[in-house]
Amino acid sequence: MRFPVKIALLLLWNICTAQDCNKAPPRRATELLTGTWSESVYAEGTRAIYKCRPGYRTLGSIVLECKNGEWTSLYPHRICMRKPCGHPGDINFGSFELLEETEFLFGAKVVYKCNEGYQLVSPFNFRVCEADGWSNDVPFCEVIKCSAVATPENGRIVTSSLDLNQEFTFGQVIQFSCNPGFALNGDRKIHCSTDGDWSAQVPTCEEIICQKPSIQNGNLLSKLKPSYKENERIQYNCASGYKPVERGDAICTERGWTPEISCREVTCDPPSLTNGNVHNLREKYRGDEEIYYQCKTGFYPPSTGNKATCTTEGWSPLPRCNWKPCQYPVIENGELYKPYYQSEDYIQRSFPASIGKEMFYHCNDHFEPVRGTNSYYSYWTKFICTEKGWNPVPKCIRQCSIRSIPNGQFSPREERFNEGEVITVKCNQGYSLKNNKDKIECTKKGWSVVPNCEKLKTCSVFRMKVNNGFFTDSNMYYIINTSANYQCKEGYGTTNGERNGFITCGKNGWLGQATCIKICDIPQFINAKQKGKKTFLKPKERLEYECMDGYEFGRGQTKGFKTCYDDEWPTVVECYEKACSLPILHQMEPNIKKDKYQVGDVLTFRCIRGFKIAGPSSVQCYHFGWSPRLPTCKKEVNCCEQPPEILNGIAKDSKKKVYCHNDVVEYNCDLGFVRRGPKKIQCNDGEWTTLPTCIEEKKRCSGVPELVHGYIQTPDLSYSHGASVEYGCVENFIMVGKKTSTCIHGHWTQPPTCIEQDRLGRCASKIFEDFQVNLNNEFDDIVISYKCNRNSEFKSTKCINGRWSPPPSCSKGKSCAPPPQIPNSQDMNITMNYEDGEKFGVICKENYLLQGQEEIICENGLWNSLPRCIEKIRKCGRPPPINDGDITTFPLPEYVPESRVEYRCQKYYMLQGSRFVTCKNGIWTDPPTCLRIPCGEPPQIHNGIIPKVSKSYEFGEEVTYTCEEGYNIDGLATITCSGGTWSSPPQCKDVRCSRPPRFNNADMVVTSKSYYMPGDKVVYRCLSNFQPEGSTEVICIGPNWKGDPQCKEEIRKCGPPPSIDNGDITTFPLPEYAPESRVEYRCHQFYVSQGSRFVTCKNGIWTDPPICLETCTISERIMRRNNIQLRWKHTEKIYSRPRLHIEFSCIWGYRMAEGSPPFRSICVEGKINYPICE
The missing domain is CATH 2.10.70.10 (Complement Module, domain 1)
Structure with a gap:
């Protein structure tokens, strides 16, 4: 690729990826944005530098750079934090608190406060951490001071090393005291408090004076004065049942009367009784109350008995249960064996007896002992002390004897009976025991009734004549306390109004007279009924009756009464059917004119030409008159407004714009509601007739009826009133009947049935021969239309399983006049006639109940079986409460009408008004009131004074007596008026003393x-x-x-005690003895003392010393020689006290020798005269 092309692509990528920021860098609460930021868009890479606001700091710079259209922090960890201020500084005599912070950072605030007794003297009590350090100066606290204190009059300030004229600092204390005869009124000590004031006012010194004491439940014995000074003493006593809290006198001191003058009721806590239980144990007992207690087995109360009394000193005697297994046996109707030489007191002192001790007793005549261990002689019965007491318990039980009973027999047939046993006595005819019973008991006093059958007193029916009656029993004679029954003749009854009566035989003959008086039988009622359920009436009683609905006695009367024997008594009471007269008519004509119309007759109206009828076109005659109200005839009639809406219901038809006279609207109720009243309303001359009411039907339906060969389309768990379920049939089955079943008042209507197609019945066509229809075969599940005549409308019927539904018919039931206005039912205005079979729901007015069917049915032109609206029985709640009184019976939650309740006032109140209230229509009649009974003048007492006497005093008022000088109140000085009487007044008792007594020397x-x-x-x-x-x-x-x-x-001492023969004193003799000194003597061996063994020094002379008498030794050798033995003891040697008797008896096989001394000998001067047996 060429380089220029690469450059172009790079530039294009940069343009596509780089994004500028469309807003200035954000402003922050703790940071300040440097520079000017007024542009709307900032190129990517633009940087914004922030510095911290004053009070905040950070390390380095905070830089945000625009990246991808957002300002992004280059150093997220750099934030502005609050600058610290260091410690704010402590305060002397105070402290500070850091508010809402945990460190001393910018914005923090500390608040200073002084310690107790110090106050801030700085203008600010806080310091705030600001940008340049803490605000304000550290505040300081100075001590709080109080002003100087003046010395109280008749008193002084008790303090040390203090200048009384100087100021006092917080916490310093000053103590006050008064001069003799004066007492502090106020605090004895005061201190300088935190607000610079003294803790209390400077006290005053007031003269010590005690006011005349008021002693509740007590009286003053000392001379009464208005006031008393310090150290003066008074004496008082408390009323019966009360005692002084401490003692019966008090001294006037600076604290008042000391000790407190108060009479406290004498009470005792329940005794702590070990090994016993107290009957009816309570938390407290009042003075003189007694308790009884029972000791546990093996423990016994003291000889004073198991009763204790609450006294001022506590329980007396103190209840206690001691371990005494065998007390002194008290034998009722018997005698305990006592040796002749032992006195009764001596014997009783040896009890309670130890376990194993043997004793003997015998019973009086007619009493027998409870047999136990065999005795030596049958005359005496032995009993032994055991862990559980005497065994057997020495007891003498009565024995009653009987051989025969005159004029009677007894069972069981024995001659002797023990105490508590009962025999049954059967007396001969005409005889009885004295108590008229058949059982007698053997008691401690003998037979409960003398076992003798006495001739009975009887009453004869021949001595009693029953006028207009006769005795019904077959007996001729009756014994005492038995009754004879009698019956009155027809037309007569007893004084109680009964057919039958009885009369009782008493001790002196018949009690009263058998009486039959003339009565009135209930007459026969025709179309009438009586009020109540009486079967006959007594003289002067009243019979009330009333006619049945639709009947009257005449002239509109439906109720009446007759009084027995006030006038001629009827045998028949008859009411006659009511009738309606022809009403007055204007511009209208009835269909039938008669003078009288019977109940049920219907009258139809038609207006004359040119008039229109407004109202119902027909009315019906009822027992309460014509109903509904008669119509009127008008030339012009008005239209109505839109039909009104009803609650829980809706109009069935669609609304029209205009509703004219006679237009009709029908209503339906919502699901779960029942219609009451008319189903339809009608426009009548501009007004709608009465609307229906939809009432909730609370009864629901459950358990939908099952359908054989069918099913329920929409099943549910529960259905409200009006709800329906729809059924369907399975394949090849046809439904016969209505396909739905509806819940009506908690019950389902008849469901349909599913019938197999091949088994469906067919309907015959012959039924239509009299109708205008041409049919000549049978039908199944087809609807036929027919006419009754040429001018009539078509009717239809359907063939359902061999039956036409509804059956073809040309007869038409008569329509009914509008439903009647039943008395006390809701007012209604209905003008429409009802067709045959239509129903109308009746609603009664408030406080009335429907008696009869809820719906009436139009049957062939008449409304039959009309219900009644009867007034509700309104019950009453609890009777109204009254002050200071209550009802005499237990209150019930509710009472039926005409119930009566009686009131009674509390003690000391009198009742005003009737004491009875009656429930009338749910409301009680006015109750009585209870008024306090006032008192007259208070009683006068001898030597007593009443400050001011009135003629009358109200309940609770008090009068206080005082006595003349030399007399004191005996009893409560104040009496109270309560219930018209005064409480018991006190007496003024002469408390003067006569001449002082004389004392010897x-x-x-x-x-x-x-x-x-x-x-x-x-x-x-x-x-x-x-x-x-x-x-x-x-x-x-x-x-x-x-x-x-x-x-x-003057005290005189005695010399050495006198010497006696055969005896000596028990101590070493002294040369002289102080008065009241006692010295004990003791006789030598084989001698016994007679008299007190002690002598006492009395006024320099010793009292008489005892005498030592020689005892007798009974020798076994002499007894063997004389063939005799001791009657009661079998020891080898016995010693006998002087002047005591000793009894001997012969050895078995020997008898007393002629001229022998008697078996009973006496010890005289150490010698015994022995008897001789041979």
Whole structure:
């Protein structure tokens, strides 16, 4: 290739590939473009140089070059970044916070704040990182100061090393105190706060004064004053069931009354009972409330019982369950064996008994023991203490004996019965037990009823005459508490209005009189019915009745009543069919003129020449009169506007421009809706007649009927009212009937059938012999048109499976007048006649229910079987609430009409108005009101004062009593008016003390007065040679003196204790003993002490010492020699205490020798007189 050609191609390639930039270099937020850039196009390769904006920096230059029509960075890593400012500087007594940043870069801001107790004194509290560094200066904080404080009057400032006239810095504290007799009113300490003010006002020192205390549930015992000064003391007591929170007195201090004057209700927490359970355990118990508890098996309550009472000191006695397997056995109707030498107290102190202890008991006459282990002697029964208690439990049960019962028999046939056993007694005819029962029980007191059959008192029917009646039972006599039945004759009844009655036999004869009074039978009703379901009436009762629809008694009356015996009582009540009279007509003529028309008669109208009828052309006579409203005749009639639209429905016909008089429009309801009212409306003299209403039918259809040899074209799961399904038949089958089935009110209409072609029935042509059609063969699935006469229109019928549908007919049913306006149905204006078989849906007015069919049918010119619109039964909700009262029965969610509910007021309220309300048409009648019962004047009390007395007081008002000097309130000082009565008033109790008591060996220091006030004191002094022991004063508290000064004779000591025979003291003797010293004695071996083993030093003299008596030793040698043994013990040697009895018995095979001492001997001075057996 030639060189010039190559050059040309190279230039051509450069021209094709190079591309200029059509806009200036971009402007950036952090960068500034240098130079002038005003051209619209820049050649490729042009460079733009940028520099950073103030506050930003980068290394090197930022260059963009035009490449391929775009500005491209030559050094992408070079960007402008924010300049740093370094640390902003710390602040003394403060700190700073970096806002919305993490580094000290251009644009960053720090905010300074001072520590608590310091404040900023600089104009700015922030610094901003700018292009040339931080803005402003570093602020500084100075301490907050408070002004000087003045010393309070009657007080002082308690502080150290502070000049009170100087300023105080934040956090410094000043403390105040008051002079004696004054108390601080305010804070004891105040400090200089962060805002430069003191934390509180400087307190004041006020004189210590305590106001007269108000003691709820308590009374003041001390003399009442308006106010009290420091250290003054008062005494008080609490009402019953309450106790002082701490104690019954208080002192006036700077903190008020100390301790707090308060009466707290006496309460007890539930006791902590180990090994037991408390009945009806609660969280709290009030004073004097009692609890009962039960111990677990093996544990027992103390001897005081299993009851405890809540007192001011807690539970008393303290509930506890101790391990006591065997308590002292208390044997009802029996006796515990006790050795003759042991007292009852001594025996009881040995209980509870240890396991294994044996005891004996025997029962009283007519009682038997519960048998257990065999006893030595049948007279005594043994029982043993075990881990589970006494075994067997010592118990004496009653035994009842019986051999025969006069005038009766008993079973089971035994002679003895134990306590709790029951026998059955059968008395002879005319006899009975005293309680008229057939069972008696053996109880602790014997037989529950004396086992004796007594002759019964009876009542005779011969002594009772039933006027206008007779006894129905065959019995001649009746025993007490049985009844005889009687029946009244025809036309008579009991006083309760019943045909049958009864009369009861009492102790003194028949109770009352069998009575039959004249009654009224229910008459026969013809075309009428009674209200209610009575079968007869008592005198003065009223029978109400009414006529059936379309009937009346006469003169328009449809209701009536008769009173039994007020006038002649009817045997028949008859209503007569209503009739309609000929209406007044203007410019029109009826088809039939009569004086009266029967119910069901139809009257047709025709206007005279020159007039047009406006309204229905015919009306029908009903039991409520002519319906619909009569038409009018007019010379000119008007056209109507476009037919109105209806909800959930649409006009069937296409709209016309003009609708004139008598034009008709038909409506259809949407799918799922049912038409009520007329199907069509008519233009009547410029106004449309009543529109239909489309109501949603909530019932849906499911389960489409299956078709044999067929199928459903469009299946679905559920279908609303009016929806249809279409069927088809399989090949070689023909559909007979309508090809659709429609959902009507939740049910499917009759579906078609599929019949094989060869089996289709054929229709005969003979049926058309009377019609104008010429046919002489049979047909299948063909439509025939025919005429009834020459001037009539053609009709058609189709042959379906051997039957003509519809059957050929020339008879025409009569049309009906417009549907009637049924009473209480929705108002309607219908002028069109309805053809035979047409239906009309009836809609009742609000609050009325349809009784009968929802649709009426035109049948051969008459509307038959008219429904009724009856008023809804409107129930009532809950009865209205009233203040301070309630209904007497449990409230129900709703009540039927005429229900009655009774009200009752709370205690202390009286009822105003009727106490009953009645449900009337869904609304309750007005309820009563409960008014508080006022109180009269409060009761007067002796020595009491009422500040101001009124004649009447309202509920809840209070009156407070005070007492005269020398008297204190006993009870609650305030009484309350509640329910017309006052609560119990208090009494003014005389709290003065009489003359002080006299004490032995003491005299009063001052002369006695006739009486003393509470708080008064009297001081005593001891006589010579006597010295006081304890306090020497008494104080008057209430009406009694409190204190017991004692003057004791000078202390006298005792010498060594006295010596006794056969005994000595247990300690080393001293030369002398202080008063009340005690020394113990002990007898030598084989001797026992009689009397207290202790002696006491009393006023220099010892009390009497004990005596040591010699015991008796029972020798086995002597018993063998005398052929005797111990009756109760079998040991080799026994020691017997002096003056105790010992019983012996003969050895088996021996008997007491003649002249022998008795078996029962006594230990006297260590000797025993032994009996002799031979």
